[in-house]
Amino acid sequence: MNTTKQALTIAGFDSGGGAGMQADLKVFQERQIFGTCVLTALPIQNTCGVQKVYDLPLEAIKDQLAVIAEDFDIDVTKIGMLFSKEIIQLVSDFLKTVDFGPIVLDPVMVAKSGHALLKESAIQTLKEELLPLVTIVTPNIPEAEILANMSIQTKEDMVLAGQKIQQLGVKHVVVKGGHHIEGDLSEDVLVLDNQESYWLKNKRIDTKNTHGTGCTFSACMAAELGKGKSVLESLQIAKEYIQAAISDGIDVGHGHGPTNHWA
């Protein structure tokens, strides 16, 4: 018997290979957990950005979830682009009926190119229906501002936002400081359900090749959680992993090249 832990990503598509479902599956493979996937939406994109997003029929998303549940023993679930309130409702209703392990939510809202990956009308459903089911949510600062309904200017604000997001029912929150707080460091804060908080710091890297950073980071966290690591350990591993992946980001395409991690 050659068994392995099994992960599911519920995510959007990237023909450019650097973000979304494609990034998640690459990370799962490298972190040695078997990856399955459910497509939620079809963005037309490359390293230069997202041009448009095609909807999938809701029935097609439902059917994909059903065949995964029929056939696999999922140990961890990662959720990325959800796009609409109808998809969020469908995914939330489904997750209530299965035990697919801890749930990591990357609350994808806007691509670096500025294109919306989540409709504004979907945010309330994300907060009310999905967040209470989630083990750990990984917003960057703009996403945390929207989820916590506050502006974030300081490190103290990051912790406060994490606590406010927890009040929506999610267990743990990591607020990623990456792009938005001044200084040489990229600092993230983990707010645990026991109210302890931990700061994780790395040197900021000056590069344009950052496409898929959030997806890669949260996929690595999910892989480690799926293999049985604690939330804090998984986060520490993911922080180092994304640091290396940003520093090895590659110049493919003509826009923001993807983060990259050779095995």
Ligand code: PLP
């Ligand atoms: N496309 C998809 C399908 C995604 O899930 C994400 C994730 O955030 C992105 C694009 C974002 O890409 P970028 O890192 O360039 O903002």
